[in-house]
Amino acid sequence: MSDLPKRLREQLASAFLPLETRVLRTDQAAEEGTAKLLVGLADGRAVECVVMREADRRTVCVSTQVGCAMGCVFCASGLAGVDRNLESHEIVEQFLHAQWTLGQQQRITHAVIMGMGEPLANLPNLLAALDTICSPESLGLSQRRITISTVGLPPAIRKLADRGVRFHLAVSLHAPNDHLRDQLVPVNRRFPIREVIAAADYFFARTGRQVTYEYVLLGGLNDRLEHAQQLADLLGRRPVHVNLIAYNPVAGLPYRTPTEHAVREFARYLKRRGIVVHVRKTKGRRIEAACGQLRLRHRDPATLAAAGAASSGGAGR
Numbered sequence: 525m526s527d528l529p530k531r532l533r534e535q536l537a538s539a540f541l542p543l544e545t546r547v548l549r550t551d552q553a554a555e556e557g558t559a560k561l562l563v564g565l566a567d568g569r570a571v572e573c574v575v576m577r578e579a580d581r582r583t584v585c586v587s588t589q590v591g592c593a594m595g596c597v598f599c600a601s602g603l604a605g606v607d608r609n610l611e612s613h614e615i616v617e618q619f620l621h622a623q624w625t626l627g628q629q630q631r632i633t634h635a636v637i638m639g640m641g642e643p644l645a646n647l648p649n650l651l652a653a654l655d656t657i658c659s660p661e662s663l664g665l666s667q668r669r670i671t672i673s674t675v676g677l678p679p680a681i682r683k684l685a686d687r688g689v690r691f692h693l694a695v696s697l698h699a700p701n702d703h704l705r706d707q708l709v710p711v712n713r714r715f716p717i718r719e720v721i722a723a724a725d726y727f728f729a730r731t732g733r734q735v736t737y738e739y740v741l742l743g744g745l746n747d748r749l750e751h752a753q754q755l756a757d758l759l760g761r762r763p764v765h766v767n768l769i770a771y772n773p774v775a776g777l778p779y780r781t782p783t784e785h786a787v788r789e790f791a792r793y794l795k796r797r798g799i800v801v802h803v804r805k806t807k808g809r810r811i812e813a814a815c816g817q818l819r820l821r822h823r824d825p826a827t828l829a830a831a832g833a834a835s836s837g838g839a840g841r
């Protein structure tokens with residue numbers, strides 16, 4: 525705005541920040557086209573955001589909370605509980621940082637709400653942020669290209685369905701029976717599997733959008749054929765998708781990645797039973813791009829500040 529006096533421009537520049545958040549660190553796994561951003565918040569906390577490039581898609585994965593209260597035993601995000609919900613502008617700004625990382629030639633085409641936190645535990649702020657992101661003046665993403673992933677909170681799933689949204693819903697199941705799910709996903713003790721599935725059925729009935737069940741395969745724990753059988757029995761003839769995800773190991777946790785053989789056999793069994801199965805490719809393991817892993821290494825604020833100063837070039841490690 526060169527038509528403003530220089531002094532006024534200086535005053536404006538020092539009085540206003542264009543954004544409240546900033547990228548403290550960028551890790552790139554160039555050969556996979558994945559970039560992971562550590563996004564610093566105004567209060568000194570940080571969350572993660574991942575950008576994935578594929579042939580004709582650019583998908584961003586955003587966080588909704590600092591930490592997570594759900595306590596799934598294998599996940600890095602919830603190891604220290606939840607600090608707070610993100611404000612809606614803090615969610616929007618992750619999209620903006622991701623878009624700037626991609627540059628002008630490549631637009632974000634899809635979003636997955638699968639970063640840190642439980643999205644349905646911060647529903648009002650998330651919906652406000654997605655309204656912004658979907659508006660034509662902003663990124664203009666359609667709701668159909670946005671997946672909200674939840675640990676499975678039935679009241680919130682029903683509330684979302686009643687709003688007549690067109691988002692894709694993914695439910696993190698991870699176990700085919702309550703006994704095992706109680707151990708892996710503690711919130712199951714409050715909302716057992718049948719209530720989660722009933723809410724997901726309701727979502728499908730109200731929105732017409734098929735639900736995806738996510739199933740993280742943990743070596744030796746939930747990856748045996750008997751589990752695949754129970755899962756197929758549980759889902760029956762529902763028109764659902766199952767996303768199998770090989771566990772991405774978290775330092776300090778005792779869980780293991782399944783063997784390739786176990787993943788293949790699990791998928792094959794479900795397919796034989798008529799279920800649509802996707803085996804999610806592991807991306808960004810080198811840059812520790814699974815939920816909460818990057819922040820875990822950088823939680824100490826002094827380390828955070830140092831990382832911010834050192835990484836402005838965005839070079840990988």
Ligand code: SAH
Binds near residue numbers: 599637643695
């Ligand atoms: N709280 C939401 C969204 C965030 S987690 C939910 O539970 O769905 C997104 C997905 O990544 C969930 O299915 C989660 O269980 C899974 N996940 C968490 N840690 C993982 C890890 N180390 N390896 C593979 N998947 C992981």
